[in-house]
Amino acid sequence: MKQVDTAEAGQGGAGRRGTGAGTWRERIRRATRAASRPGLWKRGRVLAALALLLGLFMLLHAQIPNRIGNLGSLVETFLPWFGLLIPVLLIGALWRRSASAVAALLLPVVVWLNLFGGLLGDKSHPGGGLTVAQHNVGAGNPDPAGTATDLATAGADVLALVELTEQARGTYESELAEAYAYHTVQGTVGLWSKLPLSDTQPVDIKMDAGPLADTKPVDIKMTYTRALRATVTTDQGPLAVYVAHLGSARVNLKAGFWTAHRDRNAQALGQAIAAEQNERVVLLGDLNGTMDDRAFASITAQLSSAQDAAGNGFGFTWPAEFPVVRIDQILVRGVKAESSWVLPATGSDHRPVAARITP
Known part of the structure; x- marks a missing residue:
């Protein structure tokens, strides 16, 4: 009697196992038939x-x-x-x-x-002995003093400002004087540093006026010296720092995506960097374009983006209210970017950018 019960139990177990296996096989067959239905591949x-x-x-x-x-x-x-x-x-x-x-x-x-x-990921690393920052402070900035205070408290060792106006220059110089012992201004670009500066000079990036040249309100006077070079003395040796504000890019119904001045500026800046004797170079600037744009090939062939190497996300900077592109750049050669980030908005229509580098 027990033997019969055992056999029956075994057959019942086998039947149940067989039923389970059959169920899975049937499901696979149904899924295969569904995937092979012509409609799924013909639709859409x-x-x-x-x-x-x-x-x-x-x-x-x-x-x-x-x-x-x-x-x-x-x-x-x-x-x-x-x-x-x-x-x-x-x-x-x-x-x-x-x-x-x-x-x-x-x-x-x-x-x-x-x-x-x-x-998409955070590529920052600990370390980095020098913090550099760049900001297009905006020619129409309603609060240059507040912007200067925000930048001073950010703690950068080297700070580049572009789109400086004659009216606002004195405000930035006075507000940043306590935090930065050294500075130079060439036309509409300036460099403030906690470390000694030398060999400061303007860089000719061939900005020429034209019918579609940059236009600013008539009460804001701008000059066309828009780039400079300086040597920053660091413990690791001299560091060549370039500050640049390239020509604007505009969408024009007649000309399309108009970048003629910017592209000429980029070529001239690329030539200046190619002639640079110092192997350690940092470029800080509003380049009015992203580094995916082929127009910057002469620059990106020599310098790498700190944001790409050590940033977190895309690092969009413009417009400040809802940034959609990164046109404010920190590019390096011969130094290592350890981290890169975007600073909070100021009174400008751009957001500042910063990076920690190992010189």
Whole structure:
């Protein structure tokens, strides 16, 4: 009797196990049939095509010509934001239940992550013996004294200011005098330092006036000396520091993305840095463009971005109320960037940037 019961129990257990295995096999078969249904792959072909085009667009951005309205540079300026189209297309693909569209989205996802995924994490390191900062203080800044106080309390060892006006220059000099023993101003750019400065001189970046040249309110006088070079004495030796404010970039219905002055400035600045004898160089400035823009190739071929190397996120700086691009840069050569960050907004339409470096 016990033997019969045992056998029956064993058969029942086997039956239950068999039923479970059969259930899983059936589920797999159903999933396979569902995935192989023609409708899942035929639906959403337009979405799939758009996903592939988006991926190729970002992958081949350097091939977009600048001949018509500087379209290539315009795309590269806002290139990270094209990633926002990925979730939009994904929602459409899920709504249409299109397997082909979901699969096609792998291309733009991989391309975007390859281009910008490295910026998403915090790459800062402890250490760094020198803090440098840069700020476009804004020609129309209503509170230069408050901006100067904010910058002084930020604690940078070397501070570069651009878009200084004749009216506001004295305010910055007096407000920063206690924190910085050394400073130089050349035209509309200035450098304040806690360490000795030497060999200060303007840098000719060939800013020429024209019908679309920078325009400021008539009561704000600006000169066209917009770059300087100085040597900062550090414990590790001399450090060449460049401060620059390149020409503006504007969207114009007739000219498109107009960057003629800026691009000429960038070429001239690149030539000046190429001629620099000091191997240790820092460039602080409002370059009016992102480092993805091909117009800065002569600069990025020599210097690397502190934000890319040691920042946390994209580090957007303009406009101050809701930054969408990083046009304020800290670039280095021969020194190591340990961390890079964006400072809180001041009365300017730009946000300040700072970095700790090991000279």
